[in-house]
Amino acid sequence: MIKINTSHILPDVPYLLEGTESSDVLGLSPDAIPPLVPAGDITYRLSAVMAGADLVVTGSASVPILTSCxxxxxxxxxxxxxxxxxxxxxxxxxLEVDLTDDVREELLLAIPSCFYCSPDCKGVCPSCGVNLNHGSCACASRPAEPEPDSAAPSPWDQLDALNLSAPKKAPAKKPAAKQSPAKKAPAKKPAAKKSSR
Ligand SMILES: [Zn+2]
Ligand SMILES: [Zn+2]
Structure with a gap:
């Protein structure tokens, strides 16, 4: 148990409390996803001060665990x-204050939802299950399915063409329709007057 007897805390002097606590209190399970197995005790280093009749405790705690990538x-x-x-x-x-549950709760909240053996873990081959960090498999060298896809034009190409033409024509028609009658109308009238004279 991680306990502090506040009668031991002197005014204006931080009371240091450090030690280890069995990681059994965390209730970690190897059957969880991801599996969580304590690999040692909880280590804590706490500093306690009294603020009037209140107790303020700050510090850190850690526990080593074994899990899987x-x-x-x-x-x-x-x-x-x-x-x-x-x-x-x-x-x-x-009074004697038991901090065990508080430290336990903070450690449990700090456990991430998943772990990685390294940030650039390559994972396993989805086809054969080989761990790609330890070696390669034959699956990657096999020619897969891109050949028929690239040879035959698919219906997606026609959909792309339809989607591209629709927004381009719509804005181009409006300014063209406005400009053409405005330019043609004054150009024709002086031409007709000159020819008549
Ligand atoms: Zn990994
Ligand atoms: Zn493979």
Whole structure:
């Protein structure tokens, strides 16, 4: 248990509390998705001060865990860490305060929904299941289906042509229709007058 007896805290002097706590309190499960197996104890380093009759605790906590990569399913060993813990307890002068549940909750909230063995994990081949971080498979060298697709013009090409022509013609007709009668009308009249004289 992570406990602080506030009667031990001197006025204006931060009370340091550091140590380890069994990671069993986290209740992590290897059957979860992703699997979560503690690989060591919870380590905590806390600083407690009294503000009147209230207790303010800040600090950090961490726990190492074993899990698996979301892309390639390889084992991943990582550390769940919370560096900005802050707890406030009201009216606890001369009382023993148990911080275990608060630290436990913050660590559980800090667990990401998935883990990766590395940021550029290549994952597994979707066809044969080979881990592409450890080697390549024959699937990538096989000619797949792009050949028939590129040879035969598909109905998508005709749809693209229809969609492109519709917006181009509509704005081009309007200014052309307005300009042509305005220019033609004055051009014809002086031409007709000159020929008559
Ligand atoms: Zn991976
Ligand atoms: Zn493959």
């Amino acid at each position: 979301a892309r390639c399913l390889d084992d991943v060993r990582t550390v769940i860490a919370v560096r900005d813990l802050c707890f406030h307890f009201e009216k606890v002068r001369d």
